[in-house]
Amino acid sequence: MKVGVIRARIGEIELSDLLRALEANRANAVVTVRCEDVIGRVHLRDGQLLYASTDPGPHLGEYLVRLEYLTLEQTQELVLRQERENPGTPLGQLALRMGLLEPGDLREALNAQVMEALATLLAQRTGDILAEAISENASQVVLPEMLDTSAVLFEAARRLDEWRRGKVRPEAVLRVVSDPTRHALSTEAWSVLELVDGLKRARSIALESDLPETQVYHLLYELQSRGLLGEAEIRPTDPLILVVAESSLVRRLLLVTLERSRYRVVMPHDPDSARRMLEHHKPQAVILQVRDLAERVRQLRASPDGRFVPVWAVAEEPPRGFWVRSARVGHIPKPFSEEDLLDALSGIKRKV
Known part of the structure; x- marks a missing residue:
């Protein structure tokens, strides 16, 4: 009909x-x-x-x-x-x-x-x-x-x-504080518990799991409520990466890959929000997958907060031209692997 x-x-x-x-x-x-x-x-x-x-x-x-x-x-x-x-x-x-x-x-x-x-x-x-x-x-x-x-x-x-009965914050860092074998847990709860190491944020755990993100936050809440998990005493500061990608799939794959390796990711939805995030969040790197790469890099470098931040372009071919060297733009091949991404970001220092 x-x-x-x-x-x-x-x-x-x-x-x-x-x-x-x-x-x-x-x-x-x-x-x-x-x-x-x-x-x-x-x-x-x-x-x-x-x-x-x-x-x-x-x-x-x-x-x-x-x-x-x-x-x-x-x-x-x-x-x-x-x-x-x-x-x-x-x-x-x-x-x-x-x-x-x-x-x-x-x-x-x-x-x-x-x-x-x-x-x-x-x-x-x-x-x-x-x-x-x-x-x-x-x-x-x-x-x-x-x-x-x-x-x-x-x-x-x-x-x-x-x-809706309860969720942990995506930025929460949890650790195991009691013996889980004394509790009757679902298969899903066990799969999430196995990823808790006292270092990963809840969001990193959620995107490493094969469960819906919100479900993982709820399961972590339930495990914490039952006394199996507690807040970590020391919280590492994960590097913050700003990702601008025109492809929704590339955007999500970058998010998943980076979060699994304990990088925080922010993803603006337009150039204005990108400028605001650059100003307020002070990312330690920027990854771009855009058609108008030269113009986006020019805008980025014109901003006081984007003048020196490391920039990588995700593209099938390395960007070419004098501007690439002067603007200090690195290249991540497309299709990219986890190793490609982590190698590019290996120079970024983590703070504890």
Whole structure:
């Protein structure tokens, strides 16, 4: 069934109610949710859930890396091939076609992303909702099997309710303070506990895990509440990196890779916020993945806070020209590996 255009504010209509109504009417639709800090999209075919995503938020390619189904390099190479040879072909379908993934692996990664995206959108209290009809022939990211909308909404709401019971701060540094073997813990709790070392911030632990970020903060809260974890007495100061990337996937892969190695990451959404972050946060390095590299570097070096900060460009080819040397711009190859990133940043000193 086709639907007309539906516009509403969150509160006038609840996202979950709208999705269930579209499900009941077997609608082909895309629902866009615009809030102050996040934009989300939910795709439905015959009322069944095809796909959901948020920006900012995890990318499918990120989950494929976090679940260890693909490497950093494989994921980026897939995107390059997608752009050059297969425009419009969903990333997951391309990976299946090339034999890099099994259907069950793709389904697990997509399920994880869809569930996290829906939980994020259901948590929003203000914003605008727009539902529009889509063509039955429109290209979509397709799950091996479409998801039951009501069942997914129920599970996302259950998780959201659980997460709201308590979370640690992303910057919290925790250590194990009692014997966990004396407690009955879930598999997920054990997987998170194994990553706690008294040095990593909660965000680094969350992005090293294959669980949704908010779920990890909740599990850490539960472990702390039960007396298994306590605040670390000494908190190392992790270096701060400012990342500006036009590709949402590259942005998320940089975030995950850097956070796993105990670098703090800030990601501005426009040039103005980049200038503000540069001024207020005083990052120890800047990583750029942009088309107008020379202009961005010129703006950066013109700022008092950006005059001397180390800068690296993520690009397939090293930037060329006299300005590159005078502006002191380093190069990180694209596709990049974890080793490429960490080698580039190896000169940055950590403070305790």
